[in-house]
Amino acid sequence: MPKVLISDKLSPAAVQIFKDRGIDVDFQPDLGKDKDKLAEVIGQYDGLAIRSATKVTEKILENADNLKVIGRAGIGVDNVDREAASKKGVIVMNTPFGNMITTAEHAIAMMFAVARQIPEASASTHAGKWEKSKFMGVELTGKTLGVIGAGNIGGIVCDRARGLKMKVVAYDPFLSQEKADKMGVAKVELEELLKRADFITLHVPLTDQTRNILSRENLEKTKKGVRIINCARGGLVDEEALADLLKSGHVAGAAFDVFAEEPAKENPLFGLPNVVCTPHLGAATTEAQENVALQVADQMSDYLLTGAVTNALNMPSVTAEEAKVMGPWIKLSEHLGSFIGQMTDEPIKAINILYDGVVSEMNLAALNCAVIAGIMKRANPDVNMVSAPVIAAERGIQISTTNQEQSGVFEGYVKVTVVTSKFERSIAGTVFSDGKPRFIQIKGINIDAEIGQHMLYTTNEDVPGIIGTLGATMGENNVNIANFTLGRSAIKGEAIALLYVDDPVPAAVLDKLQSTGLFQQVKTLEFDVA
Numbered sequence: 001m002p003k004v005l006i007s008d009k010l011s012p013a014a015v016q017i018f019k020d021r022g023i024d025v026d027f028q029p030d031l032g033k034d035k036d037k038l039a040e041v042i043g044q045y046d047g048l049a050i051r052s053a054t055k056v057t058e059k060i061l062e063n064a065d066n067l068k069v070i071g072r073a074g075i076g077v078d079n080v081d082r083e084a085a086s087k088k089g090v091i092v093m094n095t096p097f098g099n100m101i102t103t104a105e106h107a108i109a110m111m112f113a114v115a116r117q118i119p120e121a122s123a124s125t126h127a128g129k130w131e132k133s134k135f136m137g138v139e140l141t142g143k144t145l146g147v148i149g150a151g152n153i154g155g156i157v158c159d160r161a162r163g164l165k166m167k168v169v170a171y172d173p174f175l176s177q178e179k180a181d182k183m184g185v186a187k188v189e190l191e192e193l194l195k196r197a198d199f200i201t202l203h204v205p206l207t208d209q210t211r212n213i214l215s216r217e218n219l220e221k222t223k224k225g226v227r228i229i230n231c232a233r234g235g236l237v238d239e240e241a242l243a244d245l246l247k248s249g250h251v252a253g254a255a256f257d258v259f260a261e262e263p264a265k266e267n268p269l270f271g272l273p274n275v276v277c278t279p280h281l282g283a284a285t286t287e288a289q290e291n292v293a294l295q296v297a298d299q300m301s302d303y304l305l306t307g308a309v310t311n312a313l314n315m316p317s318v319t320a321e322e323a324k325v326m327g328p329w330i331k332l333s334e335h336l337g338s339f340i341g342q343m344t345d346e347p348i349k350a351i352n353i354l355y356d357g358v359v360s361e362m363n364l365a366a367l368n369c370a371v372i373a374g375i376m377k378r379a380n381p382d383v384n385m386v387s388a389p390v391i392a393a394e395r396g397i398q399i400s401t402t403n404q405e406q407s408g409v410f411e412g413y414v415k416v417t418v419v420t421s422k423f424e425r426s427i428a429g430t431v432f433s434d435g436k437p438r439f440i441q442i443k444g445i446n447i448d449a450e451i452g453q454h455m456l457y458t459t460n461e462d463v464p465g466i467i468g469t470l471g472a473t474m475g476e477n478n479v480n481i482a483n484f485t486l487g488r489s490a491i492k493g494e495a496i497a498l499l500y501v502d503d504p505v506p507a508a509v510l511d512k513l514q515s516t517g518l519f520q521q522v523k524t525l526e527f528d529v530a
Contacts, residue, residue: 001022001023001024002023002024002046002047002068002304002305003023003024003025003026003044003045003046003047004018004023004024004025004026004045004046004047004048004049004300004304005026005028005031005041005042005044005045005047005048005049006018006025006026006027006028006029006049006050007028007029007031007032007038007048007049007050007053007054008029008032008049008050008051008052008053008054008073009029009051009053010027010029010049010051010073010293010296010297011289011290011293011294013290013293013294014049014073014293014294014296014297015027015297017294017297017298017301018297018300018301021301021305022305023047023301023304023305026045031054032050032051032053032054032055033053033054035055035057035059035060038054038060039059039060039062039063040063042060042061042063042064042067043063043064043065043066043067044066045064045066045067046066046067046068046069046304047067047068047069047070047071047300047303047304048064048067048069048070048071049070049071049073049296049297049300050070050071050072050073050079050080051072051073051074052074052076052079053079054079055079056070056079056080056081056085057081057084058081058084061081061084061085061088061090064088064090067088067090068089068090068091068303068304069090069091069092069093069300069303069304070085070090070091070092070093071093071094071095071296071297071299071300072092072093072094072095072296073095073098073289073292073293073295073296074094074095074098074099074283074292075094075095075096075099075103075283076094076233077092077094077313078206078233080092082313082314083390085314085386086314086386086387086390087387087390087391088387089382089383089384089385089386089387090386091303091309091312091314091315091386092312092313092314093296093299093300093303093309093310093311093312093313094296094311094313095291095292095295095296095299095311096152096311097152097295097311098288098291098292098294098295099282099283099285099288099291099292100152100153100156101156101288102282102283102284102285102287102288103153103231103282103283103288104153104154104156104157104160105160106231106257106278106281106282107153107157107201107203107229107231107257107282108157108160108161108164110229110231110255110256110257110276110278111140111145111199111201111227111229111255112140113255113276114227114229114253114254114255114274114275114276115137115138115139115140115199115227115253116135116137116138117135117137117253117274118276119276120135120273120274121134121135138198140161140164140165140166140199141164141165141166142165142166142167143166143167143198143199144166144167144168144169144196144197144198144199145157145158145161145166145167145168145169145197145198145199145200145201146169146170146171146193146194146196146197146199146200146201147161147168147169147170147171147172147185147201147203148170148171148172148190148193148200148201148202148203148204148213148214149171149172149202149203149204149232150170150171150172150175150179150180150183150185150203151172151174151203151204153203153232154170154172154201154203154204155183157201157203158170158183158184158185159183162184162185166199167186168183168184168185168186169185169186169187169188169192169193169196169197170183170185170186170187170188170193171187171188171189171190171193172187172204175187190213190218191221194218194221194222194223195221195222195223196223197222197223197226198223198225198226198227199226199227199228199229200214200222200226200227200228200229201228201229201230201231202214202229202230202231202232202233202236202237203231203232204232204233204236205232205233206232206233206234206235206236210233210236211235211236212235212236212237212238213236213237214228214236214237214238214242215238215241216238216240216241216244219237219238219241219242219245219250219251220241220245220250222250222251224249224250225250225251225252226250226251226252227251227252227253227254227255228242228251228253228254228255229254229255229256230254230255230256230257230258231255231256231257231258231282232258233258234258234259234260234261234262234264235260237256239259239260239267239268239269240268242254242268242269243268243269243272246269246272246273246274246275247272252274253274253275253276254269254272254274254275254276255275255276255277256269256275256276256277256278257277257278257279257280257281257282258280258282259280262280263279264277264279299311302320306320306323306324307323307327308320308322308323309366314386314390315366315369315385315386316363316365316366316369317363318363318366322362322363322366325362326362326363326366326367328431328435328436328437329359329362329367329414329431329437330366330367330370331370331437332414332429332430332431332437333367333368333370333371333374333414333416334370334371334373334374334528335374335429335437335439335451335527336371336374336414336416336427336428336429336439337370337371337372337373337374337375337376337377337416338374338375338377338378338525338527338528339374339427339439339442339525339527340374340375340416340418340425340427341374341375341376341377341378341379342378342523342525342526343425343457343523343525344375344418344420344425346420346421346422346423347395347420347421348375348395348397348418348419348420349396349397349398349419349420349421350397350398350399350400350418350419351371351372351375351392351397351398351399351400351416351417351418351419352400352401352402352416352417352418352419353367353368353371353399353400353401353402353414353415353416353417354401354402354403354404354414354415354416354417354428355367355401355402355403355404355412355414356403356404356405356406356407356408356410356412356413356414356415357405357406357407357410357411357412357413358406358411358412359412359413359414360403360404360405360412361403364401364403366385367414368389368399368401369385369386369388369389370385371414371416372385372388372389372392372399373385373387373388375388375416375418376388376391376392410430410440411430412430412431413428413429413430413440414428414429414430415427415428415441416428425443426441426442426443426444427439427441427442427443428440428441428442429441436450436451437451438450438451439451439485439498442487442496442498443459443494443496444489445487445488445489445494445495445496446487447485447486447487447496447498448485449483449485449498449500450482450483450485450500451500451527451529452482452483452500452501452527452529453526453527453528453529454500454501454502454503454504454505454524454525454526455498455499455500455501455524455525455526455527456470456497456498456499456501456505456522456523456524456525457496457497457498457499457521457522457523457524457525458470458496458497458499458513458519458521458522458523459494459495459496459519459520459521460495460496460497460518460519460520461492461493461494461495461520462488462489462490462491462492462493462494462495463492463518465518466486466495466497466518467484467486467497469513469516469518470484470497470499470513471484473509473512473513474499474501474505474509477506477508477509477512479501479502479503479505479506479509480501480502480503481499481500481501482500482501482502483499483500484497484499484500485497485498485499485500504524504526505524510522510524
């Protein structure tokens with residue numbers, strides 16, 4: 001039974017989901033604040049469910065020997081060391097859709113608040129003043145809203161803004177013209193957005209590309225009287241520069257829910273007129289908090305029980321339906337990679353993967369991860385589909401993928417080729433109707449080999465006596481052969497043999513076979529067939 005730790009405050013309904021799914025759940029909502037205690041106990045758990053209070057650092061992950069998945073109830077994962085988690089082979093999930101509407105609504109509310117100076121007017125009225133003429137606002141109708149990031153949340157903001165009769169321009173490198181037309185927004189470059197927008201709202205993650213996207217230089221390019229709204233991530237806007245432009249009057253107002261440093265006790269924007277600030281409330285509604293908690297519980301349960309991967313940030317998503325269909329193909333891909341890894345002693349420069357027929361229509365990103373994991377396991381037995389691509393990237397290995405329609409007798413197959421400075425080596429395999437993976441080609445030689453835990457691989461010149469020598473030597477040393485497969489390139493050409501045996505072949509048997517002079521290569525192979 002998988003065991004999950006909840007180290008932050010999640011709703012009782014989320015806890016119950018884990019229990020109902022048959023998962024042993026340990027609900028300790030204050031444990032995440034004690035990093036030393038968390039590091040001490042984390043090794044007991046398969047899953048960790050968190051909000052923002054728990055900081056999953058590299059130090060904590062060092063002790064997480066059984067951890068398979070971290071689930072963040074919410075969209076932001078700034079509190080998780082994703083690189084360390086990936087190297088450890090731990091999937092990091094979030095719930096980007098549970099608080100989309102809530103966050104988008106907060107951005108719209110902040111836009112209204114700064115347009116009509118509502119917080120200042122409210123404070124003035126509460127103080128017994130009646131400063132009606134002091135708080136002159138602007139209408140949203142007819143104004144141009146510039147949306148930086150037109151993804152899930154930004155897309156909802158665009159829709160709501162159009163309902164308010166605003167003109168919407170959007171900057172998003174991933175927004176297609178077709179999608180922009182469907183949304184009813186004008187797709188523009190950032191430079192044009194800065195010049196045209198009366199209001200600018202940000203809805204992008206904080207990355208190296210988006211950090212300070214509204215830099216001093218870009219803020220100075222904006223239309224005079226612009227109002228800036230940020231309910232996405234702190235660090236997207238140069239807060240010092242914005243404060244200067246607010247003081248100069250170039251920027252008419254700003255509404256910020258997020259800050260470069262949080263919790264924000266001091267900030268250049270604090271205390272300035274017509275600046276609305278809230279303490280990261282974008283997802284702070286009863287509905288959103290419940291939604292993300294329930295979603296993270298379901299996602300983690302699905303992965304731990306069925307292998308389905310949803311909303312992972314360091315692993316391709318695989319639905320429960322895909323996991324059922326792709327299971328044998330994932331296993332085949334691991335075996336193909338494992339064969340290559342066990343046979344290759346030279347540093348690998350490139351891995352080329354060909355998908356043919358039915359498999360070419362599957363989730364190739366996940367299959368790629370399985371191939372790479374199989375190859376890497378020889379050097380690091382603890383590697384998995386999450387950590388393998390990270391390790392490959394660190395080593396500078398180039399990964400390429402080709403998919404094609406059915407080109408042969410098999411309904412589908414996978415072929416893996418590795419390139420080193422000295423040679424190329426390839427192997428292909430398929431999945432038969434019984435769901436069992438098979439090797440169908442090695443070094444361009446066609447075979448039909450069942451895959452077992454213990455195997456013996458030999459290469460030789462195609463001459464009489466090979467079968468007899470292999471059979472006799474195995475028998476003399478009490479090694480039982482479960483399956484015996486042969487293949488050759490041509491009569492008297494290069495030949496291979498692949499034996500599936502019941503027990504590991506002793507080193508003495510390998511030496512005896514090598515001493516016959518019949519074999520160019522004799523190699524034992526081990527596969528995880530569980």
